[in-house]
Amino acid sequence: MEKTDKVWIDGNLIDWDDAKVHVMTHALNYGTGVFEGMRVYQTPKGRAIFRLREHTARLLDGCRVMGIEPEFGGRMYNAESIIEAVKTAVRANRKVDYVKPCVFLSGEEVGLNPVGVPASLSITCIHMGAYLGNASSEGAKLITSSWQRPDNLCGPAGAKINGAYVTSCLAKREAVRQGASEAVMLNSVGHVAECTGENIFIVRGGKIFTPHTSECILEGITRNSVIDIARSMGYEVSETQITRTQLVSADEVWMTGTAAEIVPVTSVDGRTIGTGKIGDITDKIHGRFREITAGRDPEYIGWLEYAD
Numbered sequence: 139m140e141k142t143d144k145v146w147i148d149g150n151l152i153d154w155d156d157a158k159v160h161v162m163t164h165a166l167n168y169g170t171g172v173f174e175g176m177r178v179y180q181t182p183k184g185r186a187i188f189r190l191r192e193h194t195a196r197l198l199d200g201c202r203v204m205g206i207e208p209e210f211g212g213r214m215y216n217a218e219s220i221i222e223a224v225k226t227a228v229r230a231n232r233k234v235d236y237v238k239p240c241v242f243l244s245g246e247e248v249g250l251n252p253v254g255v256p257a258s259l260s261i262t263c264i265h266m267g268a269y270l271g272n273a274s275s276e277g278a279k280l281i282t283s284s285w286q287r288p289d290n291l292c293g294p295a296g297a298k299i300n301g302a303y304v305t306s307c308l309a310k311r312e313a314v315r316q317g318a319s320e321a322v323m324l325n326s327v328g329h330v331a332e333c334t335g336e337n338i339f340i341v342r343g344g345k346i347f348t349p350h351t352s353e354c355i356l357e358g359i360t361r362n363s364v365i366d367i368a369r370s371m372g373y374e375v376s377e378t379q380i381t382r383t384q385l386v387s388a389d390e391v392w393m394t395g396t397a398a399e400i401v402p403v404t405s406v407d408g409r410t411i412g413t414g415k416i417g418d419i420t421d422k423i424h425g426r427f428r429e430i431t432a433g434r435d436p437e438y439i440g441w442l443e444y445a446d
């Protein structure tokens with residue numbers, strides 16, 4: 139990760155090195171925050187944030203789930219003012235390909251009661267590059283994590299709550315220790331749910347399958363985009379239940395996420411997927427996704443929100 143010059147916090151742009159919190163910040167101690175990750179792409183019309191409106195809506199949904207009022211620095215925010223703030227943060231920095239807005243309980247408090255603890259919104263821009271490194275172009279090795287994807291009885295599985303990401307961090311550590319790029323997590327009934335920061339797709343017999351939103355996944359914005367793109371290209375896509383057997387015997391597997399984008403998977407738990415090379419359908423959909431994010435596909439130009 140490369141840092142940038144300015145971080146937007148509660149309406150002010152401050153130097154990166156000054157963007158600090160106190161050790162007693164509620165969110166630091168108890169994970170009481172909601173975050174987003176957004177990609178910024180270079181297009182012929184300047185820098186564009188991919189699906190900014192959908193990311194902002196999901197951030198605000200997360201705030202509602204957590205019971206956090208979007209009042210930051212004494213001002214109430216809504217979708218439009220958050221969108222403007224994200225654009226301001228991008229414009230204040232030069233080399234940006236990823237933006238991470240974070241709503242967090244910034245009051246200094248001991249105790250679990252979040253009621254009345256003030257919140258802040260930070261918007262941090264970075265240069266990330268390929269989140270999964272060479273795996274993005276060469277194909278990723280996955281392991282199945284021994285950690286289960288938390289289900290809706292353990293917390294709001296469909297929201298990006300800071301504290302809930304501990305499970306993803308444990309699973310990711312397991313993957314890295316075993317020389318893999320990512321870990322796939324199963325849900326409480328043993329179905330394939332998703333990876334630590336990505337949704338998952340499989341291809342069997344020319345048809346595309348991905349876990350249904352009821353399978354305790356985050357409803358990824360890249361996932362939903364890929365479903366739209368694949369259907370518009372004539373592929374049949376089913377949102378369903380996927381077993382571990384179906385995953386390891388798939389013809390093609392790929393992951394989707396804002397940070398990772400679209401990453402082909404070439405092995406799961408040491409078993410080769412398909413031919414062990416990037417699959418045909420994966421490649422075609424990835425190609426279309428690249429055209430869209432580069433602003434070269436008029437059909438999907440509405441998914442780009444220009445910052446400059």
Ligand SMILES: Cc1ncc(COP(=O)(O)O)c(C=O)c1O
Pocket residue numbers: 175306332333334335336337356357358359360361394395396397
């Ligand atoms: C657990 C998890 N699943 C899936 C995704 C992919 O979601 P999106 O495509 O909206 O980035 C993310 C991304 O943040 C994630 O954290």
